[in-house]
Amino acid sequence: MASPTSPPAPRSRSRKPLGKMTDWFRQTLLKQSKKMPVSSESSPNDVSESTSQDSPPAPSCSSVTSPTPTPTHEGTSSSGRWSRDYDVCVCHSEEDLAIAQELVSYLECGAASLRCFLQLRDAAPGGAIVSELCQALSSSHCRVLLITPGFLKDPWCRYQMLQALSEAPGSEGRTIPLLSGLSRAAYPAELRFMYFVDGRGPEGGFRQVQEAVVRYLQTLS
Template sequence: MARFFGWFRDLKRNRNRNQNPNCSPQPSDRTKSRCQNPRSNSTSSQPVADSSSSWKFDSKARWGKEYDVCICHAEDDVTYVQDLVSFLELRPHSLRCFLQLRDLAPGGAVCTELCQAVRESHCWVLVISPSFLKDPWCWYQMQQALSESPTANGRVIPVRKQLERKDYPQELRFMFGIDVRLDKENGFQKIKRAILYYLEELCRKEREEQRQRDTENCVDTVSNTTDLSGTC
């Protein structure tokens, strides 16, 4: 019996030693509580890297379109683009990507499908390569994207792949592009940051407009209440 109580005392002492006194889980979320800061692994260069800040990308404006980004590319660059899309669709952000090889409707007209993809996307990544410059459908999709967003507001994201600056399309030379010729993985990060930045700004502007509308409605309500009380 004395051996049993000794074993129980040691077990209790070890449990108390392993507990963190600074961590106090709430009753409703005991199994998910953590003592560490969930943002400790994120870097300042990335807009958001944890689910606790997912509200920055949550708005009616974002969900009003089917895709976050449309990837425009030539057939010769499909392997690179598939790797890029796999990276962009990873959690926690899980960006919604349009990939021609995967998302084009079988039997649909090419021009109609490409136009629809452009209209239903917030951003457009143009993978500019020698094959892109030779593909008329790539030029067609690029022109559609530029017609949707003629100003450099971050929606059109040129990605220069295996292409010299002198061969860059004239229509894109006023935009800052991403050069991925030397560093593929870092290029993926830059593309993702560009998309997230635009989406965050889109959602932020919508929240500001909603707050302004709520304030104006509140002022109108108070004014109407004052008028009614004065009449009485």
């Protein structure tokens, strides 16, 4: 009679727990690797520094907000002659327009090429008279007062004269009186502290007016 054989060893039972442990160990390693940083030697600060070095630098506040410099007239300084729109403003009465035009033509066509403001030619159409007169005075370096019998009768001429004196009462050379068709006794009392140009002189006093304006402009350079 054959001897009974011993039952085979339960190999399948021993392999199943080992496979489960291997899977559990692999999943644990995967979870830990996800929680670990990319490199044990690098820190978040190092990562940010490397990315900031690769990216282009952001523009500074000065480069963004600084305006483009305004070009000056032919490279000259805006604080000199070109800081105002006109070199001279000619104040005259309406009945003296012909004389004023001759004076302006003389000043503009001369060697200095002075920039002149003539009210009936250069005033903005539709603008208020008071604002236009004040703007003309403030936009000009010098003011020529063409003092005639019509000037003394015109209230707007007297307004311009007083306005010019109030803006620059102590500035020598800015206000230039040109006396024409009047005697010395008729010279306005408000201008008695100023020398005037006599219109009975050579070229009607135009040359003296031009020299006075050019002399003042030279003080601005």
